[in-house]
Amino acid sequence: MIELDTLSVTFAAGSALRDISLKIAPGDRLGIVGESGSGKSLLASCLMGMAPDAATLSGTLTIDGVDMSDADEETWRPLRARRVAMIFQEPMSALNPLRRVGDTVAEPLRLHFGLSRDEAAKRVAELFAEVDLPNPERRARMFPHELSGGQRQRVLIALALACDPALLIADEPTTALDANVALQVTDLLVDLSEKRGMALVLISHDLASVARSTERVAVMYGGDIVERGGTDDVLHAPQHPYTQGLLAARPDPQAALRDEQGKRKRLPTIPGNVPPLSGLAQGCRFAGRCALERPDCATARPVPHGPRMLLCPVVEGAA
Amino acid sequence: MTLLRAEGLTRHYPLPRTRVLGPRPRLTAIEDASFTISAGETLGVVGESGSGKSTLARLVMAFEKPDAGSVAFDGKDLHSLSRPDLRRLRPEFQMIFQDPYGSLDPRRRVGWSLGEPLRAMGTDEGRKIADSLVQVGLHAEDATKFPHEFSGGQRQRIAIARAIITRPQLLVADEAVSALDVSVRAQILNLLMDLQEELGLAMLFISHDMAVVAALCDTLMVLKSGNVLEQGNAAAILNAPQHEYTQSLLTAAGTP
Ligand SMILES: Nc1ncnc2c1ncn2[C@@H]1O[C@H](COP(=O)(O)OP(=O)(O)OP(=O)(O)O)[C@@H](O)[C@H]1O
Ligand code: SF4
Ligand SMILES: [Mg+2]
Numbered sequence: 025m026i027e028l029d030t031l032s033v034t035f036a037a038g039s040a041l042r043d044i045s046l047k048i049a050p051g052d053r054l055g056i057v058g059e060s061g062s063g064k065s066l067l068a069s070c071l072m073g074m075a076p077d078a079a080t081l082s083g084t085l086t087i088d089g090v091d092m093s094d095a096d097e098e099t100w101r102p103l104r105a106r107r108v109a110m111i112f113q114e115p116m117s118a119l120n121p122l123r124r125v126g127d128t129v130a131e132p133l134r135l136h137f138g139l140s141r142d143e144a145a146k147r148v149a150e151l152f153a154e155v156d157l158p159n160p161e162r163r164a165r166m167f168p169h170e171l172s173g174g175q176r177q178r179v180l181i182a183l184a185l186a187c188d189p190a191l192l193i194a195d196e197p198t199t200a201l202d203a204n205v206a207l208q209v210t211d212l213l214v215d216l217s218e219k220r221g222m223a224l225v226l227i228s229h230d231l232a233s234v235a236r237s238t239e240r241v242a243v244m245y246g247g248d249i250v251e252r253g254g255t256d257d258v259l260h261a262p263q264h265p266y267t268q269g270l271l272a273a274r275p276d277p278q279a280a281l282r283d284e285q286g287k288r289k290r291l292p293t294i295p296g297n298v299p300p301l302s303g304l305a306q307g308c309r310f311a312g313r314c315a316l317e318r319p320d321c322a323t324a325r326p327v328p329h330g331p332r333m334l335l336c337p338v339v340e341g342a343a
Numbered sequence: 344m345t346l347l348r349a350e351g352l353t354r355h356y357p358l359p360r361t362r363v364l365g366p367r368p369r370l371t372a373i374e375d376a377s378f379t380i381s382a383g384e385t386l387g388v389v390g391e392s393g394s395g396k397s398t399l400a401r402l403v404m405a406f407e408k409p410d411a412g413s414v415a416f417d418g419k420d421l422h423s424l425s426r427p428d429l430r431r432l433r434p435e436f437q438m439i440f441q442d443p444y445g446s447l448d449p450r451r452r453v454g455w456s457l458g459e460p461l462r463a464m465g466t467d468e469g470r471k472i473a474d475s476l477v478q479v480g481l482h483a484e485d486a487t488k489f490p491h492e493f494s495g496g497q498r499q500r501i502a503i504a505r506a507i508i509t510r511p512q513l514l515v516a517d518e519a520v521s522a523l524d525v526s527v528r529a530q531i532l533n534l535l536m537d538l539q540e541e542l543g544l545a546m547l548f549i550s551h552d553m554a555v556v557a558a559l560c561d562t563l564m565v566l567k568s569g570n571v572l573e574q575g576n577a578a579a580i581l582n583a584p585q586h587e588y589t590q591s592l593l594t595a596a597g598t599p
Contacts, residue, residue, distance in 0.1 A: 060524050202391035203595035273529035275558035288536050291529040
């Protein structure tokens with residue numbers, strides 16, 4: 025069980041995460057969505073104990089009841105991989121181009137579990153089979169450039185699984201992949217989470233894949249979680265003005281594409297752009313772009329409320 | 344009026360020999376693709392990576408020559424034009440690249456990069472640079488900033504400003520919105536629709552996202568392994584895809 029309590033991260037330019045509270049239980053599948061720069065990756069690096077040096081942190085992070093807030097690198101190292109593992113957007117950059125992929129995956133097995141060369145090779149083949157890589161033994165002898173993007177991402181998933189992590193964080197794991205391949209990789213992550221009882225945090229700007237593969241979702245804007253609840257509830261009946269704007273901005277394949285004059289219909293948009301960290305309002309981060317904004321929104325810090333967590337005093341909470 | 348006519352476009356790339364004396368195998372990047380685009384009209388091209396989308400874009404932009412087939416722009420066969428003639432015609436058809444970081448020089452101010460296609464035409468810049476920035480929803484003052492001072496969505500707008508600054512008749516967009524946030528993507532798609540109505544732009548819009556294609560395109564071409572699986576009216580294909588592959592692309596773009 026991993027628990028964040030009012031975690032905040034501040035840089036010189038301003039505060040990048042504000043009072044983030046989250047519980048991740050074994051087997052949970054949580055999606056994190058939100059605008060670029062909203063703090064999704066930063067949150068993930070905090071969960072891995074890898075916040076950037078330039079950051080000032082406050083609040084607490086506990087893993088299996090142990091307070092990790094002030095833990096040093098020595099304390100983190102054994103926990104990483106075994107408790108929390110992570111996969112990233114660009115599989116190529118995470119693999120050594122000069123090493124056979126099987127050797128890359130064998131390394132932590134030999135290091136953390138003291139497996140012999142042969143034992144490790146056998147385990148690698150099992151892991152490759154588990155992530156649906158065809159011909160596991162042959163794949164293990166290949167170099168990264170000999171694999172497709174989807175296969176490379178599967179290798180990284182196998183690497184992440186090597187130490188049986190309790191939580192897998194996937195940060196935009198499919199952005200670099202084709203739609204079809206992306207779908208297969210996300211389905212694989214869900215499968216693995218179910219079979220292994222492993223918790224999954226899926227960070228993605230692809231709302232469809234979050235809808236497909238997670239049970240709960242947290243929506244972030246400007247370093248806040250602005251709405252959190254069941255994935256179906258939040259994505260089908262968004263309550264926070266930002267979540268509503270985000271969902272409305274997706275093209276709807278079912279909607280009429282032209283108006284009465286035969287002109288193409290414009291997509292609904294959220295006016296303006298995300299301001300830089302230093303330009304974010306002290307109160308509600310969404311102030312300045314919100315249709316429901318009230319005079320005090322920009323200065324009064326909203327308090328989370330409702331069974332579905334909502335960070336906006338103006339909208340009523342709902343389940 | 345037909346602005347672009349491609350006929351039988353074919354391009355193979357040689358692969359390394361598998362046997363010393365054997366024939367050299369070839370990769371079919373695109374095979375026998377024919378299509379037309381009229382002024383004010385958008386042709387969508389969909390398919391997974393490696394299906395030939397970007398090869399098609401390079402052929403249409405005359406960045407490389409086809410092994411067979413032709414591209415006629417405004418009645419002129421692009422691949423048989425002399426170099427100087429092609430250079431003179433280039434301002435009329437421009438491309439927005441997938442990666443705006445790669446197409447903007449990080450050490451140059453944005454205004455300098457925007458002026459590049461104009462300098463190639465030998466025309467006066469200042470006013471046009473400011474206008475093009477305003478047209479994509481940025482500010483005239485942004486010309487003095489460097490690329491890293493902008494967000495990803497803003498850089499993509501700059502890439503679009505650069506592509507439209509010469510007032511082209513045709514815009515080729517290769518995955519121009521794929522890396523963007525949903526909300527920024529909607530702003531950019533609306534901008535493209537505005538430009539199309541204002542300038543009568545023709546567009547070749549390459550994407551793997553069927554929902555985006557549906558919002559923007561009049562006609563559609565589905566590519567798989569270099570072959571055209573189906574093409575025609577976009578709405579007709581999206582409503583009743585003839586191929587399982589097209590259906591799978593639609594499923595992958597499914598809404599939650
Ligand atoms: N090392 C750092 N120094 C200063 N600011 C940083 C640093 N790392 C992140 N930030 C800032 O923290 C904020 C959150 O960044 P983060 O990378 O978490 O966003 P994100 O939600 O993952 O965005 P994207 O969808 O683009 O990946 C941003 O404003 C970013 O500029
Ligand atoms: S607090 Fe105000 S500005 Fe923020 S989302 Fe609610 S209504 Fe909009
Ligand atoms: Mg990120």
